[in-house]
Every structure is written in structure tokens, then in C-alpha cells.
Amino acid sequence: MSEAALRLSGIACARGGRLLFRGVDLHLEAGGSALLRGPNGIGKSSLMRICAGLLREAAGTVERHGQIAMADERLALDLEQPLMQALSFWARLDGADAAALDGALAAMALMPLHDAPVRMLSTGQRKRAALARVIASGAVIWLLDEPGNGLDDASLALLGRCVEAHLAGGGIVLAASHQPLPLRAPVLLDLAAYGVEEAA
Ligand SMILES: Nc1ncnc2c1ncn2[C@@H]1O[C@H](COP(=O)(O)OP(=O)(O)OP(=O)(O)O)[C@@H](O)[C@H]1O
Numbered sequence: 001m002s003e004a005a006l007r008l009s010g011i012a013c014a015r016g017g018r019l020l021f022r023g024v025d026l027h028l029e030a031g032g033s034a035l036l037r038g039p040n041g042i043g044k045s046s047l048m049r050i051c052a053g054l055l056r057e058a059a060g061t062v063e064r065h066g067q068i069a070m071a072d073e074r075l076a077l078d079l080e081q082p083l084m085q086a087l088s089f090w091a092r093l094d095g096a097d098a099a100a101l102d103g104a105l106a107a108m109a110l111m112p113l114h115d116a117p118v119r120m121l122s123t124g125q126r127k128r129a130a131l132a133r134v135i136a137s138g139a140v141i142w143l144l145d146e147p148g149n150g151l152d153d154a155s156l157a158l159l160g161r162c163v164e165a166h167l168a169g170g171g172i173v174l175a176a177s178h179q180p181l182p183l184r185a186p187v188l189l190d191l192a193a194y195g196v197e198e199a200a
Contacts, residue, residue, distance in 0.1 A: 003065055004030045004140040004172050006051060010060035013046050020046060021194040022059060026187065028172045030140075033163070033183050036176040038191035044176040045072060047191065048143050051174060066140035066172070069094070071130040071147060079119040083110065086118050087133055094137040104136035107162050109155070123150035128158075135162055142166060144175040156182060 005028065012022035020043035028034055036044045049055035050062060052070045077086040084105070091101045105111050108128040113121065121129060127150045134142055142163075148156055160182025163173050167184075175181055 004170060005063065005065040006141050006172050006174065007063040008051070008060065009063075011047070011050060011057050011062065012059035013043050013050060013055075014058040015043070015046055019058065019196045021191055022196055024060070024189070024191070024194050026174075026189055028174065028187070030170040030172065031167050032187065033167055033173040033175070033185075034187040034189055035181065035183055036174065036189050036191065037178075038195075042191045042195055044191055045145050048072065048145050048174070048176060051141075051143055064141065067094075067138070068141045068143060069134040069137040069139035070143035070145070071134045072143075072145035073149075075118070075126055075130055077118045077126075077129060077133070079117070081118060082115045083118055083121070083129060084114040087129065087136060090133050091136050094139070096136045096138050100138055101132075101136045104132040107135055108132040108158055124152060124155055127151055128155055131159060131162070135166075140170070141172045142174070144173065144177075146177055147175055148177055148179050148181055 008024055008026040011024040013020045026034055038044055046055060050057050052068055087101055105114060108131055110128055110132055131147060147159060163183060
């Protein structure tokens with residue numbers, strides 16, 4: 001994990017033919033975290049997708065060293081499957097073993113729900129499941145888009161512990177959030193400072 005890095009240089013982003021922001025630089029090395037802020041529509045999720053390689057930057061360069069896992073508003077779990085089975089699908093793709101999956105479920109306090117069909121999970125339980133998927137992946141770079149949405153205080157504290165352990169192990173975390181997150185001394189990146197047009 002020690003060589004993990006995520007480096008953005010001069011990133012610009014366009015969506016639907018409209019330039020949202022430009023000139024974004026962010027360098028995160030092993031153990032580094034950043035908190036992305038800015039008003040609705042400024043492009044936080046879009047920047048996350050650029051970091052993940054799911055959206056092409058309009059300008060600039062993205063350097064990634066290490067596997068990436070992202071949790072955003074898409075649950076990406078089969079609603080009809082029991083939670084454990086749905087998460088196992090991703091664990092197999094990510095090359096994660098059973099112990100990693102068990103550890104992630106325990107870390108997000110999901111063990112009592114491992115047989116529950118995903119469609120029956122509450123909003124906060126679904127969010128914890130999405131976070132467990134990232135934790136189990138073993139990826140070194142975590143991209144967390146609004147990870148606190150729907151989480152109660154206890155679950156937020158669990159998230160904080162997982163993030164802390166990940167960073168202590170040489171991981172990287174980039175999070176976007178409108179609410180305070182339990183991140184210790186993250187780099188703060190306010191996209192409003194890079195906006196090109198007024199966000200809708
Ligand atoms: N597929 C798309 N095609 C065109 N425009 C899009 C697409 N997806 C998002 N947009 C637009 O890009 C802009 C940025 O969206 P994005 O979701 O990145 O913002 P955000 O900062 O994450 O917002 P929020 O705080 O509401 O989550 C918005 O104006 C949105 O309408």
C-alpha cells in the first residue's frame with residue numbers, strides 16, 4: 001500500500017457541453033485524505049467519477065497508483081439477493097477473500113443482516129452495505145460520495161473508525177460531503193473556487 005497515490009493536475013470537467021470547473025489540483029499520497037465541498041451541481045460527483053476513470057476529464061491529468069473503489073448514490077447490489085451473497089459477488093470480482101468480507105460486514109455492524117434481502121434494507125443499512133463493499137474490496141483508494149447520507153451517529157462513528165484504519169494502513173480517501181464527516185485533518189477542496197459558471 002505504501003506507494004498509493006492519487007494526483008490530479010489542472011483538471012477541468014464538462015457535462016452536457018457545459019464547463020463546470022477547471023484548474024483543480026489535488027495530490028494525495030499514502031495515508032492522505034481530502035474532503036470535497038461545494039454547492040449542489042458544482043461537480044463533486046463528476047470529479048469523483050473522473051478520479052475513478054468513469055468520466056473523461058476535459059483538461060488536465062489524473063494519476064492513480066493503486067486499486068480504486070467507489071461508493072456513491074448507486075447501490076450496485078442485487079436487490080433480490082441476501083446481503084452476504086450480493087456483497088460476495090463484488091468480493092469475488094475484487095479478488096477479496098471471505099475473511100475480508102466478514103471483516104467489512106463486522107466493521108459496518110451488518111452481521112445480523114447478512115441473510116436479509118438487499119431490498120429490505122433501510123436507507124442507512126443500504127449505505128452501510130455500500131461502504132462494506134468498498135471496505136471488503138481491499139482497494140487502496142476509496143472514493144466516497146456523500147458517505148454519511150442516511151447514517152445515524154453510531155454508523156457515522158463506525159465509518160470514522162474504518163477510514164482511520166484505512167489511512168493508518170497507507171490507504172487514501174477522497175470524500176464528498178455536505179455534512180461533517182469523521183475525517184481527521186483532511187485536505188479541504190472547495191470546488192466553488194474553481195467553478196466556471198454558476199451551479200444550477
Ligand atoms: N450525464 C450527465 N449529462 C449532462 N449533465 C450532467 C450529467 N450528470 C450530471 N450532470 C450535470 O453536471 C452538473 C454537476 O453534477 P454533479 O452531480 O457532479 O454535482 P454535485 O456537485 O455532486 O452535486 P450535489 O451536491 O447535488 O450532489 C449538474 O449540473 C448536473 O446536472
